[in-house]
Amino acid sequence: MRMEKVMVFTEEDEEFSNLLTEIGLKRNVAKVLIYLAMTEEATSREIERSTDLRQPEVSIAMRTLKENEWIESRESKAESKGRPVKIYRLSKPITEIMDIIEKNKREEVENQLKLIQKIRIHLQNQQIVSK
Numbered sequence: 001m002r003m004e005k006v007m008v009f010t011e012e013d014e015e016f017s018n019l020l021t022e023i024g025l026k027r028n029v030a031k032v033l034i035y036l037a038m039t040e041e042a043t044s045r046e047i048e049r050s051t052d053l054r055q056p057e058v059s060i061a062m063r064t065l066k067e068n069e070w071i072e073s074r075e076s077k078a079e080s081k082g083r084p085v086k087i088y089r090l091s092k093p094i095t096e097i098m099d100i101i102e103k104n105k106r107e108e109v110e111n112q113l114k115l116i117q118k119i120r121i122h123l124q125n126q127q128i129v130s131k
Contacts, residue, residue, distance in 0.1 A: 009035075036089060041088060043085050044058050072088070075087070
């Protein structure tokens with residue numbers, strides 16, 4: 001039997017994850033993002049154990065992070081026979097990722113405000129017609 005170190009989420013990590021969830025990130029994506037920000041690199045299995053997520057949840061979160069180009073991966077030969085192990089790490093600092101999230105949220109809010117303005121104009125035009 002071999003010894004392994006497993007990092008676990010602290011209350012502070014959970015709070016950070018919850019904040020990211022409140023601004024719109026999916027819970028699993030937030031947890032994986034926080035975990036990768038705390039480590040230099042990690043395998044899917046390490047992420048599963050540390051974040052208390054199941055393999056499919058980690059895979060879906062990784063897909064989202066990859067689509068956003070926030071992670072990169074490499075393969076390493078497994079210690080035993082079998083498939084190579086993928087090792088993941090953030091492709092940019094967490095502060096830069098937070099800047100991207102903030103920019104996206106600002107754009108989202110601006111678009112919603114523009115839609116509200118269009119609705120107001122439409123309502124004003126309707127009131128003129130209905131008088």
